[in-house]
Amino acid sequence: MGYKTPDLPAADAADIVAMPTFERIRYLATHWVDYGFGTAKKTHVGYVLKVLLYIAIGITVATVSTGAGAPWDVPAWWDEPIVYQKMVIFTILWEMLGIGASSGPMAFRFSPRVGGHRYWLRSGTLRNPPWPGKIPFTKGGVRAEIDVALYASVVLSLIVILTLPGVDSNSLASAHPSATAGLLNPVLLWPMLILAVLMGLRDKITFLAMRAEQYLPAVVFFATLEFTDMIIACKLLMAVIWIGAGVSKFGHHFTKVVPVMMSNAPIMFSKILKRSLYRNFPEDLRPSRVGSSVAHILGTTVEIAAPLILLFSTNQTATLLAALLMVAFHITIFLTFPVAVPLEWNIMFAFVTVFLFLGFPTWDGYGLGNMSSPWLTAGVVAALLFFPVLGNLRPDLVSFLPSMRQYAGNWASAMWAFAPGAEKKLADKVLMSSPNQVDQLGGAYGYDLAEMLLQKAIAWRSMHTQGPAMLSALDRNLDDIDRYTLREGESMIANLVGWHFGDGHLFNERLLMEIQRRADFAPGEVVVMWIESQPLHKDHQEYKVIDLGLGVIERGTYRVKDTLETQPWLPDGPIPMTVTWQRAAHAERVTAEAGN
Incomplete structure (x- = not known):
């Protein structure tokens, strides 16, 4: 694979297209084992540059708008919770505009490379309401002016939140006195949350595209909870996302996902390693024991065990190792450049892992037992588990995203x-x-x-x-x-x-x-x-x-x-x-x- 040149099959493209369907699938699946899509390296570099731009803009906005310090002065802003809060808001905006996941050639977007706002700001395009027969004023499959207005209003509200500085918080001053930039103003968060729900009831696609299941619970915690409770609730959110995804990988689907994903990873240079993920290349492309082990030991086991350690451990060494393991986990996914390319999501989760679990560890008063009420703890856990449990038992009712089945291979x-x-x-x-x-x-x-x-x-x-x-x-x-x-x-x-x-x-x-x-x-x-x-x-x-x-x-x-x-x-x-x-x-x- 060259920097500008993709790895294409040896046969002429016209001859491949002319093959009978199943003969063509065999030829191209065999080629996939060694080369994946065969994407030129310049495409991966382009995605890396895009993620670097996401980091640079996000950190600049989060620090400059709050007075937390210069973007390059990491020690000055690292322990400022409002920087984390603003990165969540910025990531929602980035995804809503269509710049994050589902952009570029590895998401089947070649020209133009971005969908998102180019589609959702146009009336007459398609929309898909979640419950059109049950929620009034949501029937129909065509985007109207009200849908464009709702989408634009959510985008505008996110920009307003990012622009304005934080406000003082007594609970922050009491629990974390070294923080000087305050927290997001809850008054600003509620309009965005309400507009996002209204938008989602009219069109679930825009709601899912903002990665609502990942980020909106955190925004609700920002708007409703005292500082310590907020941090612990956000830890619970992270744990549910990880463990939910890990549990969903128990089935057969993920065993097949990993070899195919690794064959497409630019970090996998060796054909020998790639072929070892399959039983007997080129005759038998079912996953090998090696492929299954990579899926369920380095994948499933890590994604369940490490979050449990982060959530409950009071041992500093164990917590540090678990945090590093989860950072490595997300960086590895990033480097595989999976289809739909949710790269910013993985970078955000690597950052949040360190910020929440090492910046506010259990032994400093941020464990589950430190929430202000056991009833609050139970309520947060129940709310976070509702859609993952329902979605895994009745997948016809819930998208695989709120069901927390990321990368499991089990989706409609x-x-x-x-x-x-x-x-x-x-x-x-x-x-x-x-x-x-x-x-x-x-x-x-x-x-x-x-x-x-x-x-x-x-x-x-x-x-x-x-x-x-x-x-x-x-x-x-x-x-x-x-x-x-x-x-x-x-x-x-x-x-x-x-x-x-x-x-x-x-x-x-x-x-x-x-x-x-x-x-x-x-x-x-x-x-x-x-x-x-x-x-x-x-x-x-x-x-x-x-x-x-x-x-x-x-x-x-x-x-x-x-x-x-x-x-x-x-x-x-x-x-x-x-x-x-x-x-x-x-x-x-x-x-x-x-x-x-």
């Missing part, structure tokens, strides 16, 4: 199948944040290369647990899968709603029907295979196949274990799937084709 996913000409029809009929990826890339690099790169995203998905299920259902439900152009759901949703983070909940049947109202696809033109997350207590996942011209044409389930026992290219045919319902006319056609 989709794959789109376009008949010839249908993708262009989508671009012509639906107002999107950017052109279709094939057009973004095709104009600059040629359409054969563009198509090959997008098909590599299909190969990437086929190496996860959802891929074999998606391909199995599409192969059975399409008249000829080789006639269709397959698209990864994350790349589609990046354009359609202005943001993506690996969650099929960003678009659902309701949003697909809104697209259909605009594009008017004929039956068979666009078919979407949509999978719900796996509940923690069940061994299967539910799926639905949606023909945009007809609606749902099939529902069913499949065992997650069956996706582990096949290769990405399904050499033994589709995995077993239990069909629980089919549209009558469609069922007759599928049965007839199966008989032939």
